[in-house]
Amino acid sequence: MATAAAQRTARPQADGATAGDPAEYQRVFDAAVAADERIEPRDWMPDAYRATLVRQIAQHAHSEIIGMQPEANWITRAPSLRRKAILMAKVQDEAGHGLYLYSAAETLGTGRDELLDKLHSGRQKYSSIFNYPTLTWADVGAIGWLVDGAAITNQVPLCRCSYGPYARAMVRICKEESFHQRQGYELLLALSKGTPEQHAMAQDAVDRWWWPSLMMFGPPDDESQHSAQSMAWKIKRHSNDELRQRFVDICVPQAESLGLTLPDPDLTWNEERGHYDFGAIDWSEFRDVLKGNGPCNEQRLTQRRRAHDEGAWVREAAAAYAAKHTGGTGTTGHDTTGAERA
């Protein structure tokens, strides 16, 4: 929880005099992190901490935005009006999450336009999971249950992340994500208990999404480049493999109550460890998808760029109108970020 201001370590500010002793700045920063205090936008922070956060938060925001596509793919084909309403609300929430996260990233001195440019030019990534296609309606349920489930497992610890604006965004996002995850589970349950065709559709979706969901936790601990530093800074609280294990342990009983199987012959309860053992992940596929060679990488980025490019005249119109009528620089919240930069 946020530390009361009175108890906070007295900290130099990011925009304060540069005359101070850098070693002293670093010491105060380290002490605040060690004391589980929150670092706030005006506080001094190491450049590498700032850069890591910008990268992580931006990629998180991009994932929300690109992640709208695989699900939006089914909005026009949703099989009942109730499901259609749930799906539309979910995709809308994802756009909202993207907005929170871009705002959190902007507190670090970057701008949304700049981050979107990096997404569109491939200089920043988004979650590899969204490069897989949604081939049937059941995929919408599998994404809710497994993909949102994995995201929550990853994100709940981020609610205690050392950087305040990110941690607060995650509190809001996790509440909505848990709701989406339950809806996905419920969608799969309806299919699993439905006709034989519906059951088969649900099983096929889980078979296709299970391994990509496990890859969402990132490379194994011994290959993870950023892990040790992120954990020292308390951006990250648990290792990739710890979170992946936690997720598997949660999913196995849920799959049983869904009446569906997980596509892993090596999945067995290990009494000694008190965890499920599971089979080897195909990391070559993961690397391939990260490199841009997944099934939908090209399609996802092309659609995102097209929406942005085809919308340029609309954004220009809004800015021109605002300049004429309010003397402002734009009304979309989009063109004002430059002024906020540190």
Added chain:
Amino acid sequence: MTATGPATVPVTAALALGDDALVLSHRLGEWAGHAPVLEEEVALANIALDLLGQARVLLSLAGDEDELAYLREERAFRNLQLVEQPNGDFAHTIARQLYFSTYQHLLHAELAAGDGPFAPLAAKAVKEVAYHRDHAEQWTLRLGDGTETSHERMRRACAALWRFTGEMFQPVEGLDVDWAALESRWLESVTEVLGRATLSLPEGPRTGAWSAGAGRQGIHTESFGRMLAEMQHLHRSHPGASW
């Protein structure tokens, strides 16, 4: 199919209002992931959801919402031709929103003020539609009075959809509305908004042989059948299944 609702609810009217909301909601849903700015992803989905909520209440008054949405064919739908028009560019979507939300707002305000069977529903919907109307007006102003390009696009969009606006004022059986008064208030409002947007009211007829009340009679435009094929495909592929 013949749907029978509670005796007090005029089914023809419930279908007309419900189909308008259902079909426009679907069109707006097509924008998801394609909007010009993230705030519009949120706004368009929000409006689509409001309309879908209205459609579900109205269709449920007329029968089973899913049977009505997914198992009727094109000729049985009673929506206006205006709402089924393809999204086009953002200006076309906004022009369609301006024409329809202005109409829907005036209509629901009148229904809410009366004591007919739709008064409670209209009282709730009118609050949502006031927001939709404001959104459409704000964008009409920005596009009309923005850049030369946006002005021209908005002008073309308003003109292209103009011929579908007459059918909104064809009387609907079961709705106790002064249609002529509604039409003049609509014209006044749209003229005023377009004027502020540095645009003028399009010229040309507002009705034609195929558009004067045709949607309400189940006569639709070509793109509508394709829209329904996409919307209904999965539901129809699994007869009797629940979702």
